[in-house]
Amino acid sequence: MSDLSEPGFEGTELLNFMKSVLDDDESLRKKSVQQAKANVILTLKNKDKKTKSWFFEFKSTGEVQKIDGAPPKADVTLMMSDVDFLKLVNDEANPQKLYMSGKLKVKGNLMKAVAIEKILRAADPRPKAKL
Template structure:
């Protein structure tokens, strides 16, 4: 999972934790989570010094987390590194971040609302 981490991005640790949480599920639990979410998230994260990195969470086919664009996403989320960390920690409400322009969504907006539940996976709360 260390291949998900990226120097200069705090978000990489969260994506690695989400990947580890999904990898730790048995097949039945993983399929349950995939059925519940049924989507591919592409998350484009930008640091304050304008470096960017993309991660993909596939909860439509195989329950994996990868670094770099690849699969055709159902929803694309663009946000800053600090904003992503605050969302994952539960310190920032996604709706508030969206309304203030800190978070931008392209694609299936209703699927984007499920991202909060997916991020809870990083804390082992699937």
């Protein structure tokens, strides 16, 4: 399993968790591909203003990998701060509000970006309360 960690980026722990869940659960990986049907690049900016990107191959394989070098072709690119990514995944921020306030930038197919939100939120390792 390749490590998605990047020094200085707090959100990479959640990316590693998400990758491990997808790697271990083939049915969830297939469901994610069916739901998204898109290749997505997530670019995060940390508090030191450095950026790093990850590639979500959700057209066929359901794999997540760190991008080193030139980015692959994607249907949509999401750009946000590392802090806002953590808030989004932890369900502490509304993606529409992030987008409308300019904290979440989307290049490409906006509808594909909406589809990927549920997959990103699945990276939250906290147990969900059942009512």
